[in-house]
Amino acid sequence: MTPVNFNIFKLPTPSAIFKLTMPSVGATSITDAAAAAANQDPDLQRLLAKVERIGATTRRLDSVSNSSVAIGNGSNSSSAGLEPVLADARSLSEMIRCTSELADRVSSKVRQLDCAKSRVTAGLQRVEDIIDLKACTDGVQKALQDEDYEIAAAHIHRYLTLDETVMRMTADASEGSTLEASFEVLHKSEAVLKDIVHKQFDLAVQRQDRASIERFFKIFPLLNLHQAGLEKLGGYLGGCLREQCEKARIAASSAAGQDGGAWAAQQLLQLYEAVAASVEVHQPLVETFYGPGHLFGLLQVLQNEVDAQAKRIVDRFRSLRDLDSRVRLARTSATRHQQSQQQYGPGSQAQMMYQQQQQQGQQLDAKQLDAVLSELAVLSSRTELYLRFVSRRCLADWAAADSKGGGSGGGAASGAADSESESVEQRRQRKLDDFLGKCAVTRCIQKLVDEYCLLEEHFMREMLAKAVALDSGVGGSDPTDTRLADDAFFILKKCLRRAVSTGSADATCAALNRAADVAEAQLIGALRSRLGRGFPSGWVQDAFGSKASVEEARQAYLTALNCAEACRGNLRDLRRLLESDTTSGAGRRDREKLLSCLQAMDAGLGEALAAIVNEGVECLTEISLRPQVKQILAPLSNVSHVITEEELLAYEASDPWVEAACLRIGQLADGFQRLLLPPLFDTLLQSLAGELVLRAEKLIARKQFNRLGGLQLDREVRSLAACLSARAAWSVRDRLARLSQTAMLLGLESLDELTACWSDSVMAWRLTPAEVRHVLALRVDFRQDDLRQHGRCLDSLQN
Template identity: 40%
Template sequence: MSTNHSSVKILNENVDQLTKYEDMVKAYEDLTIEEGCTEVQLRPRPKSGFFFKSGPGRIWWPDLGPDLVAGFRAGFKRLSTFKNQRVDAELDELLKSRNELEAKMQSLHPILPGLQAVENDSKQLSDMITFTSSLAENVSSKVRQLDLAKNRVMLCLQRVEDILDLKFCTDGVQTALHDEDYEKAAAHIHRFLTLDEDILRMSADANEGSTLDTSFKLLHEAQTKLKSIVHGKFDSAVRSGDVASVERFFKTFPLIGENEAGLVKFSKYLCSQLSDVTEKKVTQALQTAPSDKRYNVIFSDAATILFEDVARAVEIHQPLVETYYGHGLLLTLVRHLQNECDRQVRRIVCQFKDTRNFDKKIQLIQQQQNAFQKQVNERVEPREADVLLAEVAIFSTRTELYMRFLRRRCFNDLEVAFQDEEVLKNKKAEVDQLLNGCELSTFIQEFIGGYITMEEYFMKQMVAKAISMDQRALSSSNVDCVCAMLNHACALLERDYADVLFSRLRAGYTTGFDSIAQAYNLVQSTLVAGRGINTDAETEKAKALFLAALNNVEVSIENTQTLKSNVQLEINTLYANSCLNDLNQVTNRLKEISTFGFNQLIANSIRQRIKPLIDSFSSVNHNLTEEEFSQYEASDPWVQNLICNIDNLLVTFRTSLTPSNYDQFVSHLSNEVTALLEKVVLKTTFNRLGGLQFDKEIRSLVGYLTSTTTWTIRDKFARLNQMATILNLEKVAEVLDYWGGNSGPLTWRLTPADVRHVLSLRYDFKSDDIKRLKL
């Protein structure tokens, strides 16, 4: 029994010790025992002992049996050892940076004496800023108060001036109406309308209220009376044809707030004037006798007269509308004038159709072109169709010019009046809707439809006639007849046809203004006339005409040679051959014109675009180091830019010229490039690497130009290639390996003087060595 009691006592003591050490172990739960160990926890393992849990792993601790306390002491010792090791490692880490920290502390010692001064200055600056801020706040608050007071004083003065103006207008309008000085009365009403009646009533005191009411009543009555007078006077002036009075009262409408009414009345007046004058002119034009040389175009002439009168009315009265009514209202005037124009055009078109039998002829042509239609008895003669086509074409041209004039005038007026893009876009859409939806546009569309049908018929008839006439002279079996026709053909081609082509090419390939003075004069003239500058369309048209003439020359040369070959197959006599030789003269003349045209193209357009690109060669360094040479190889500073610009230039001509003319153009361009580049190269200095770079540039340029044409280009760069070869030499004497008898198949394009000049471009070659060369 005593033994059991003592065993229980020992067990209780062990439990107490276990609890004590367990508490001590729990105090080290964040202790790192090994790498990766973030948690240490001791807990009993049933029936087998204890283990440590550390992260995902476990450290086994065997069952100590009776010596449990000793085991816990050993475990605690090990935990203490681990903690001490960690603390030692941290201390070692801190001690490593001791020297650095001491050095930094030493560097701070010289600064310490100045910190007190900095602190004092900072406090002083802070006090000064605080004082300045307070002072500024006080001043700004007073300024705001003064500004508020000033604004109120200005408002008071404005109210006083408005009240004085109101009284002045009240007295002045009565006097002006009595004296029938309607312009002055309208000016008083206009001033009254600019006043804010509600604000004046609010700012007036009780004593002045009745006076203001009286003034407002009198002015409203005067406004109503003046409106009635102005409307009546304007109508009377229109009926009597008093132009001066019409314009006088037209200027009065906006002063009395009748802008829209004034514009409508004035537009109707202009329409009546236009109707009377134009109707007389159109009637006179339509009464032209059939024997008159203008009889075939009397209807297009009548339409032209109508368009000119409408355009003149717009041009004359636009400044009047803009001055007295403001910008943005011209469309109202144009709308009424266009309605009158449509009415007059309707009359002209109806008479045109009746007189020319336009609809009937279109119907006959459609019947003839219908393969399923039976043969008709009537047919339209090509001569009649030619006359109708010419008149319809003139009618369409005049209409397009007229529409373009109205659109430009309205757009210019709207662009001044409206700055908002969306509003401006909507207003321009109104203009387009007016012009595209008017009766004139409808008539033109109808005419163009008939024109296309008739033009197709006319072309077919002309082709059929040309085919029937093709062999007529040869079929006469008369050599004299054939030779006479050949002589006439040569004379026409050389004298008339060639001269027309030459005159078009002589005008040159327009690229813009020839000088600043020309551009300035054009701007001044267009501003004075009130027109917009429209040079882009004219320039593009001139370019197209030039290139078309150049293509026509090339095709004409081919056709002339074909004509000669075909006639030679039919006739083989000495007399006829002598006549055919005249066709050679025509061909030579056309070739001269072609050469002249290309020279004009190069001189007027190409040279001024290519020369700056070539001249930039002199700004590129060709005395290269190895590093610079490598950089040039990766990104060439000159030739790639030149090739890119030449390619952009060629794109504009590739689709506009015939294939033969395009090849010839590339050839002329290559000649220009080589001539300009040779001049620039002879003014540049090189070393051997620079010469090698120049050789690469020439090869790149030749390769590109060769790829753009079917003609040979390499021979045009022969001199530049030989210059590149010379600039690549290591020594002066090496040139003899390529010169004279050693040249082999190479034909030198450079003279001995040229060779010496190129050698002198190498700054590392001595002039004495160059002079001693025996070339």
């Protein structure tokens, strides 16, 4: 290489530079610059003195003007004193004109000073660049000869920061050949150093020399080869991953009795942990020598090897678990189930035909399928964790790059760039999502998740069908045994929590939707079919069958009804559990999607179960309670309520019918309390209260009363309320409100009390004005004219 002669460069001497240097270089205002320039220019000094004199004159004129205004306000005779003010104003105008001209001259001087300062700064910078160019030219040659590649790279890096084009344009004719020689030397040195760094890095990788690998990796950014350095390091780390996976595969194949699913999950976990460890180790190195924001480039290169190794692991898992044949059988089973549902509708017949078709073909072993599903969930969850790790690290690295790059910006500048930064963040997020969504490991695991959803649906359908079949053969004597509801929701809880453990929001939503469909077809369909047979009344079945068969049918009906009610409670518990599982660790969009699917499943199954329970209770009420209520309240129609005081006292000592009625109501309620679950018993007790009110109102409407008879009726209604309150967990007063208000009206002493009672804001009337008039008409001691008059009063109060 030819040495460069820098003596021909004609640089300004220090004395010449000093002459161009002025004190006003750092001035921040026109006044300061003018004051600094006045020390060197006598004309400027005289002009500034004149400005000071003009300012003093202006201040004096202001005081004179203020005095003139005050005098003018005091007396009209002092107007002659304004003549001097006018003269002073004219003088002030002339001074202002002179001041303006003087300011223009000062500004011109300041502009000249700024131009001189810029030229001096440019000259100094050119001197520094030439000195750096000389140092780089000499230093890079010596460093290459000494094989000190870090120093050589530092010289090349400094040379690359110089503006070669500007230096060529500003060079003199005598400087041109020397500059060209320097640039030629640096260009050749740059090419030589790049070639050396590439070769030495590859040689270090072959030797597995980590120190040399890090050494030459640090040199790439000095040569503006950031991407090349990241690709080199990514290739090296990918090779390390490949070796680790190969060693693990050989160790697993040589181990006796190694389970295929456990091997795949362990291998995938080790692969992802190795990537995470590489990031932890090398991210500080990348940030230090390449700067923040380059981690994504490294992971892009490394992901190629991760995709290849993950695909190899998954393919081996599919082979060991015979996943393709299992998926094919699950699809065939789903088709059979759909055909049976379309042909026979949901219910026991469709389930029976489906079971027969399943027995004729090849079936999946539920125990083995359960293990496969758990392994698929583990594979998915670990992949989701890995993808979240990559996303989190890349976003944090970009955020660090933004904070480092924008740390010196002012508040106004940062505020003006908010929308632009948001768009940059959105573009980065979209770029990251596209990269992670299109990588091979994501596509591979997504296929496994789709197959998992199909197999999970098959598992739920088969297990629920088996639970229903086993429960139909149980002949226990306890109707409160809700084994079917417990078994069914244990299966649903297990499957849905396993779906949540996959870490995939799409898989969880699909499992929730399919769980609702399977439970509707298998569980609710079976309960609806059993309750559809009705509750046996007794006498019809006794005529055509044995007493044991009637009792067995009643037990089956009550068991199915209890199971439906237990399913409602289990559904509420399942929703609370899944809400806790799905909302922890999920993003906002995923959380909203999961909660929406969970609410849809809860609403669909909850409404179906509520309809079954209501229909079952209504059937039980119609067949069992209503005839009993008629018999219990039958004595009411035979008891007179137009009585004397002696008869009232006799009724109090020996009740004619209500004590016996309360006894029978208690026996009826206690009998069902032993056969029904507490929530279901409360519902049935409410139906019993409603039947008592309806029947009692019909009987009361056919009777006549006097005031004492109304008091007796009120006593009887209170006895019925006390009987029900002893067994109910709800307010009996609300259920018997109409009956209590009827008894109160019949016990009024006079019609004048009616207006006060009706206007009472504390009482919420359940009777309409028409019904009140009808009740009062049952009193034999009230005149019809009085009833009509008070009826009009009620209508006016109602309006």
